Amino acid sequence: MNIITIDNVCKNYKKKKALDNVCLEIKQGEIFGLLGVNGAGKTTLIKILCGLSKKSSGTIVINNFDLDNEIDKIKEIIGISPQETSVANNLTVKENLEFFAHIYHKNVLEIIKELVDIFDLNEVLNQRAKTLSGGYKRRLSIAIALISKPKILFLDEPTLGLDVFSRRELWQIIKKLQKSTTIVLTSHYLEEIENLCDRVAILSKGELLKKGTIEEIKQSTKTDTFEDAFIKLLKDENE
């Protein structure tokens, strides 16, 4: 079943087309990757799906709710971990989790305990967010995104700037989350997309170049590796 349907979505700025007739379907329970270079439109699309930016045209349906008319219902079922640092810096890890938990009126103590265990935040629970390492900040950010037990989780560049160990740890956590939530993640890293995603959409200059599983994309581009497929698609697009 499709949990997100994106139909001919465009996003125009004054002189630029950030998204150009993008059509996508994201299935319930999958990890879906949005891949592209800088300026491809990945973050723009995520922001539109979360109601943080308005599309210029097209329709989006999320969990059978129309984005234009039922955004409040959509906000109840989504969680987002943005690319940028987006936690309350002067609050501790515990206070951050409590703050976000109270927004959703969830059983605060129970959900916090669960997330602290999943993301291994026990050691830093009483530390202020601004003093955390990059890896822990990311973990906190994703933990916050899960506070509402969302049906759909948006991860915008979840491992950007992390060392290889932290990245691998986060991958393990993201894979475990798939059991309970649909995940849409954006990334620059081909290895990350290959490791995590069931299906992928490749964007370039606001256009959808290709979508499908890694194997399907490799077959359609007649390449041996996903990296070669990605490069070929971009080259063909530029020509």
Next chain:
Amino acid sequence: MNKILNFSKRNLKEILRDPIIYIFCLGFPLVMFILFQIINKYTGGNTPMFEIDSLLPAIIMFSFTFVMLTLALMVSKDRQTFFLKRLYSSPMKSYHFILGYFFVGLIIGISQTIICIVSGFVISLISNVSFISFAEIILLIITQLPMLITNVFLGILIGTLFNDKTAPGICSAFISLVGILGGCWMPVEAMGKFELFCRFLPFYPSVYIGRVITSAQNSLGITYAFDRIAILGLIPIALFMIANIILSFILFKKNMISDK
């Protein structure tokens, strides 16, 4: 209401853990009070503007501009760190945010006012001069509330419109203007026809009404009275307050789905 109080609690924690609040919001007005008292003493006590009854309403009104600065910094920083953007994707509405910032501004402003009044009281004891009665204290606080509300919403507005690099500069310029146009440290009566311009803004009337309550004297030695200046002054006070409230709500909501 839960979401508003939850957000207010977060804002209060953020502010109390930032040393700037103690320096600018709580400390600075106190320092100014003491400084002007020292100046007054060294000028032989001949400057009515620096007497406690004249200084108290001026410093209270002026101190609210630091509340504006604090809130402007807070809102602009929250925007810069994308903390607010994240919250925009939650079920929180624009009024949850605005009232969440507003209640914190109110708490800081009232705390400042109490500090100013206590400071004034202590200085009056030391200087062996009379201080205003409890009823006058309550009336003074009530009459200055509209300016506090105006400054709180103006802080939210500036933080919404400008980033954390630009907002402090704009606030600083505003703070300087308020000091002059409010007749806080220099007599507006000495500005000639410019005094009329000052009456159209809310700062001077607010200080004027405060000085009526404290029975202060102006630079000409005349005691402030609830005259035409005070009565007509209520109009710009009310208009500025309402305008700031409306603009804050409209522009904050617009900013929530802005691409900037």
